[in-house]
Amino acid sequence: MSNATVNRAIDLLFKYTGIFCTLSALVILAIFLINIVSEGLSRIDWQFISSLPSRKAERAGILTAWTGTVWILSLTAIISIPFGVSAGIYLEEYGRKNRLASIVEVNIANLAGVPSIIYGLLGLEIFVRILNFGGSLLAGSFTLALLILPIIIVATREALKAVPKTLREASYGIGATKWQTIWYQVLPAASGGILTGIILALSRAVGETAPLIVIGALAYVPFVPTNPMDEFTVMPMQIFNWISRPQHEFLVNGAAAIIILLLITFIMNGIAIYLRNKWQKKINW
């Protein structure tokens, strides 16, 4: 066999390997989803969504879990968005190219890669113990806010970077100050990208379990939280709790709750991707 024939054969072989691997990923995803849906779909009904957890699987529901998720999501958003976006603006628009700026940059890259459970340990010590928030929604949301802060900062910076220089030039040329230029021109132009980043960050927060376990989100919470100092649980924790039990009925409950959690996650990601496409078309002016 000539060299050329062998080379062509290898090329073809790789092509099929590539298709195979890519499709496998899709197939595996499909298997996951089908499995989960088949296990849990039948369990979902109004009773399931509106019941408190219980020792009896048939009576247990996700009421406290999803209300906890809504609480955590809202509080985390309120805390993380202003700090994250502001830090992103500062680093991208004001930070000089000096040693301090590059230290902060490495630092953020590091924080983005710190395992989420370490944030749990941080939250445990600072928010639960020292600041005495206890195992409350407040402690949980502060912890998660710190966790997703690097994501928001990086997304903000990328969005700001994408705004064309000519826009800033035009604004300065007419005598606007730096902050006026940022507030009236750059931020509005970058808002789509920033929003996308925020939604993706929050969607990550919705699925987080480990840090919340560490700060003391409880496994069994028989009441709906009414204020930020209340103890709480969230969807992923409830799922973890149920699937850790040997009884099959709890596994089914877990699967059902997963379906709802996935729905929330997919909707959030879907919105973010849709926004990102719209925004990217817009900035190609």
Next chain:
Amino acid sequence: MNRKTTEKIIEGGLALCGALTILVTLGIIWVLFSESVNFFSEVSIVDFLTDPEWTPLFTQKHYGILPLLSGTLLTTAIAIGTAMPVGLIIAVYLSEYAHKKFRSRVKPVMEILAAIPTVVYGFFALTVVTPFLQSFIPGVSTFNALSAGLVMGVMIVPMISSLSEDALFAVPKSLREAAYGMGSTRFQTSFKVIVPAASSGILVSIILAVGRAIGETMVVAIAAGQQPTLTFDPRQSVETITAYIVQVSLGDVQHGSLEYNTIFAAGITLFIVTFILNHISYWIKKRFQEKYE
């Protein structure tokens, strides 16, 4: 209040938010360090690093981190062993072979895979992968490292493939033109020219993926088990550093006790490893960016 003062105040406020990030890192280091100091005042570092048993919650207490480390290492190795080849193949295929249409269909699916909460992957590992493995491999226990490792691998594939793809994409077109112009096949161009050119970026993606696997908690907590076993047999139940921290947090351990402080000792080990990995990958990435800018 005049313009200039307002501008200065706004800049100061924004700068403070930027400084917050440094505070977070310092906070993490302080918390882990101070509690670990308490731990190491009672347990010697030598014991910590060499004792082959980790049983702080039993009556016969041992404080050797090796079992937890081996659990983490084993699951991570399986995960990377699965994800690295698959992720790279997908990256090369999408970047160099696939049609635009195919790419645009596949990329959202990859994003979905990456967005699924880890607890869901844990469920899948426990209820589908383990029984599947048990059906043809003898000796696979209900909680085992293999299931958890494989599922973590699937979870990490999107990360390796998308980061590697970005790295491949950044290689200038002129290099490809040179290779094809000389009559190379796509395979040759991809693996002899493009991948080497993008090697730093690909390396970064792998290092980050390793860090991700090491820090993963829920998949291993659900599917790998809570029995710290010093073993390299993937069919057995193991406990990772992260799963241990979860185990203690779920229990009733007294704050301030030695058992409680073990989670910080475990945590600081984890932090140091990921800290080193993150920094290595950051500097490689910086050098790589400078190469193509």
Next chain:
Amino acid sequence: MKIIEAIDVNAYYGENHALTNINIEIKENTVTAFIGPSGCGKTTFLRMMNRMNDYVEGFRKEGTLLIDGKDVYRKKVKLEELRQHVGMVFQRPNPFPKSIFENVAYGLRIRGVGNKKEIEERVEKSLKKAALWSEVKDSLHKSAYSLSGGQQQRLCIARTLAVKPSIILMDEPASALDPLSTSKIEELIAELKQQYTIVIVTHNMQQASRISDHTAFFYLGSLIEFDKTNVIFTNPANKQTENYITGRFG
């Protein structure tokens, strides 16, 4: 009355010596063209007048640049006031992603002009001065991007006029436009010079000879010759000027 005066001005981008010993006086209500081959420093010098070079890393200057007798680079200068006084039109039209009306109103709003009626009056006046009013008066709230390239550039001129500058700097304002739009802009410049002092950088020598009163020829960072336009183009004193004008290089 000299309104712009440069005394021994030198400029550097890092190690690159971009302008060498520039001395020039520009009079009020004239149109001055800066000509010269690419990289000769004419744009650098233009951008010093409203300090747009501040945003380029490594930029340094020596010497004195006076506008209305005041040093542009003095310590206490208020950039926002400088740029109201000295407006700029850029090479590629860069309207804001806002409506036509809001583009012109922007300069007023950031300076705290709040009165709705006043804003409307000034917007209309500026659009009229920029010879754009009749084309847009019924669609002021449409996006600026719905306009053609030539219209967008006139919008940018209107935007600059709205804040009532005395000097208008133009950096190759018609180079991205078609011939018809270009001639409209040139007509506009001829009208504007009655009220404003205009400095225009251009690659197009015919354009320079058409619209300017004075012309400055730059080459490799130095000001080679500065004189009345008809002198430069018919009887230049310097051999290099003559070579550039006649197309022997450039």
